[in-house]
Amino acid sequence: MTTTEFPVTRTCPFSPPAEYAEIREGDPISQVRLPDGHQAWVVSRHEDVRAVLNDRRFSSDRTNPDFPILVTGGAQFRRPDAEKAMISLDAPEHGPVRRAVLGEFTVRRMEALRPRIQEIVDERIDALLAGDGPADLVEALSLPVPSLVICEMLGVPYADHDFFQSKTATMLKRLAAPEERRAAVEAVQTYLDELITRKEAAPGDDLLGRQIVKAREEGTYRHGVLVANAFLLLLAGHETTANMISLGTVALLENPDQLAAIKADPGKTLDAVEELLRYFTIVDIATARLCVEDAEIGGVTIRAGEGVLALGYSANRDPRAFEDPDRLDIERGARHHVAFGFGPHQCLGQNLARMELQIVFDTLFSRIPGLKLATPVGELPFKDDAAIYGLYRLPVTW
């Protein structure tokens, strides 16, 4: 038997690589080979994926040299001398760092942002409609909306968006040359380092400013930690939602009956968002772990020192957890998917993402009812080579 090479590139935008189902239905916890030649376990069933991601014996420390690496030259989005972002922390260090910012991301706080997000979406659609089309929806809507929102939240000048968007795109290219990725990481870290230094002198009423004030009051402030977490929030805050806006738009246009259902009843949009998150599961790479203490998962013993890939996309298409899993069904109402991960690291910004997607889809399809693809789906530039799946461009007309 040949060992499967990971990561496996998606060949169809609407379904996982065939290897995922083969593994899940054949040998659901099995060994694969990584780009650097190391072996790692893949865990493919919903129940087992949730078990791994909520088990302290599996570490998130991406700085550990044994951590499974899925991109060329290492996936560490940090300078060697930089602090770890919370995504790389384990218990007990992880909890306090996450809790320090959690208050900024509660369901209630996100709800308070709704009017401003609606305004941002309306402005972008006004600008889109001011042209005659066709237009690239990625540039016109998908990227600017979450970028503007996260910039305003954090207190990062949106005027710098070309800079951090292009650097992020480089970081996420799985096959980028290691030195190219490192340079992109360093540029953004240096940028945030300087920005936060300025905020320290005059903390404003934004997330980064409030974090400085709060941590100073508690006597826990560390510049490097805030830089690391700002980096994570900026990157995760725009690139993920942007891709879901693009992919979700394509999926709804390709499934007119489902689009008609949310147009008829916007109360269904949030369910549609949840289903689109499950259906595309754009982030597969964030749920890698390193086993640090022998553990039995699904009847298989995983040893300390071994890497584990908890395959969220496979879990989200597991027929044991979702009936007819390969069908896009916005009425499914299933929220037990793992598109935001699971366990202590489950996406901090998930309720921001949900709200952005809900507002974008409701507004886009009501204000531009004649929206259609200007390029056939088969010819669209999907991000087959990126660590976060999505679309590079999405030409639309109306």
Place this chain on the structure above:
Amino acid sequence: MKIIADTGKCVGAGQCVLTEPELFDQSEDDGTVIVLEEQPEGALIEKAREAVHVCPSQALTLQE
């Protein structure tokens, strides 16, 4: 039935609040769970079960 929340385990994802805001809220300070109604009745019992199922850190349990 009683809802038991372990705020030490809670990771503040807000999944419970999304499931049923009549039963759950989050602390404004650190985002962790606040149970608004410990003993759900009627249709809220099913919502409590769903919240337990989607909680990413198994911070919620039901005492039958």
